[in-house]
Amino acid sequence: MANLSRRGVLAAGLGLGLAGFLPRPARAAPVAQAMAPGFEAVVAPDARLDTLHSDGRWCEGPCWVLRLGGLVFSDTRMNRMSLLREGAAAQAYRDPSNNANGNCLDAEGRLVTCEHRTRRVVREREDGSIEVLADAFEGRRLNAPNDCALGPDGAIWFTDPVFGIRQPDEGLMAEPEQAMRRVYRIAPSGRVEARIEDMDQPNGLAFAPDGQTLYVADAGAGLNPEGPREIRAYRVTPEGAAEAGRIFARLESGVPDGLETDADGRLYAACEDGVRVFAPDGTLLGRIATPTTPANIVFGGVDGRRLFITAGKAVHAVNMRAQGRGF
Numbered sequence: 001m002a003n004l005s006r007r008g009v010l011a012a013g014l015g016l017g018l019a020g021f022l023p024r025p026a027r028a029a030p031v032a033q034a035m036a037p038g039f040e041a042v043v044a045p046d047a048r049l050d051t052l053h054s055d056g057r058w059c060e061g062p063c064w065v066l067r068l069g070g071l072v073f074s075d076t077r078m079n080r081m082s083l084l085r086e087g088a089a090a091q092a093y094r095d096p097s098n099n100a101n102g103n104c105l106d107a108e109g110r111l112v113t114c115e116h117r118t119r120r121v122v123r124e125r126e127d128g129s130i131e132v133l134a135d136a137f138e139g140r141r142l143n144a145p146n147d148c149a150l151g152p153d154g155a156i157w158f159t160d161p162v163f164g165i166r167q168p169d170e171g172l173m174a175e176p177e178q179a180m181r182r183v184y185r186i187a188p189s190g191r192v193e194a195r196i197e198d199m200d201q202p203n204g205l206a207f208a209p210d211g212q213t214l215y216v217a218d219a220g221a222g223l224n225p226e227g228p229r230e231i232r233a234y235r236v237t238p239e240g241a242a243e244a245g246r247i248f249a250r251l252e253s254g255v256p257d258g259l260e261t262d263a264d265g266r267l268y269a270a271c272e273d274g275v276r277v278f279a280p281d282g283t284l285l286g287r288i289a290t291p292t293t294p295a296n297i298v299f300g301g302v303d304g305r306r307l308f309i310t311a312g313k314a315v316h317a318v319n320m321r322a323q324g325r326g327f
Contacts, residue, residue: 031289039286042322050317053090059310063103064300074100077169099171102147107154114145116164116171121145134192140177147204152211156186159202195242200227206259209325217256229255258296262322270294299324
């Protein structure tokens with residue numbers, strides 16, 4: 001269903017006649033760094049990074065929305081969301097944004113957003129109004145929803161670490177009401193269900209193309225140097241449960257942040273040294289270097305072969321050989 005929704009959004013936007021994603025200023029040196037055979041199928045060796053936006057504070061949550069003509073992204077610390085359209089500078093999309101972070105599309109192509117300030121997950125209706133999907137669990141407020149992803153059955157999964165109530169420029173400081181930092185599932189019925197409870201600070205998340213594996217970044221070392229800095233993989237059952245996870249990858253330094261997968265099941269992770277690309281078996285194929293530490297990533301463009309990267313004050317993009325899911 002995730003793939004069908006993306007195709008639906010693609011079809012809805014074809015009338016826009018997009019020939020490419022602009023602006024494309026300031027191209028730097030090649031950024032593809034191969035580490036294992038197969039990386040050339042992901043990105044050309046001479047690929048270069050395009051900087052599309054450079055006056056943010058902490059850009060996050062990129063989401064390609066073709067019906068809007070481009071990329072929606074959050075600037076968590078500037079408390080706004082913006083839209084990057086072809087041939088134009090970023091324009092305000094939601095300002096203020098309640099310190100929005102992660103964004104995704106639901107099964108009908110509606111924008112779903114994680115808000116730090118209000119500690120909730122919201123969805124934008126067709127008329128532009130906002131409805132709350134989740135703001136509490138078992139009668140207590142959520143921590144600070146961070147990132148979200150569409151499951152294969154139309155459910156929305158989201159992570160709930162404490163970063164947004166522990167960092168004064170990303171939300172309102174508060175004591176957690178939840179005893180754990182969980183990954184939750186919002187069922188198509190609207191029920192909020194706890195699904196993963198064995199992580200320190202769950203951060204980015206992404207489904208494999210078949211919807212049977214959920215990857216989740218644990219960024220515990222972001223608050224505690226001795227905490228985890230790893231990506232875990234969980235098998236998701238047809239009933240929407242997550243079985244015991246396994247370690248998919250560990251980092252030597254920094255923490256994993258946003259995650260994305262491509263049509264062939266490779267995993268992309270925003271890491272300290274750029275975007276790392278892993279084969280489905282966990283082999284590190286290579287990385288796409290960025291000038292500053294990236295926060296999140298998403299495939300987009302008309303054909304799904306453009307990778308957008310939010311990194312600090314900037315939004316970058318690189319043309320890929322690999323294609324995103326659902327294009």
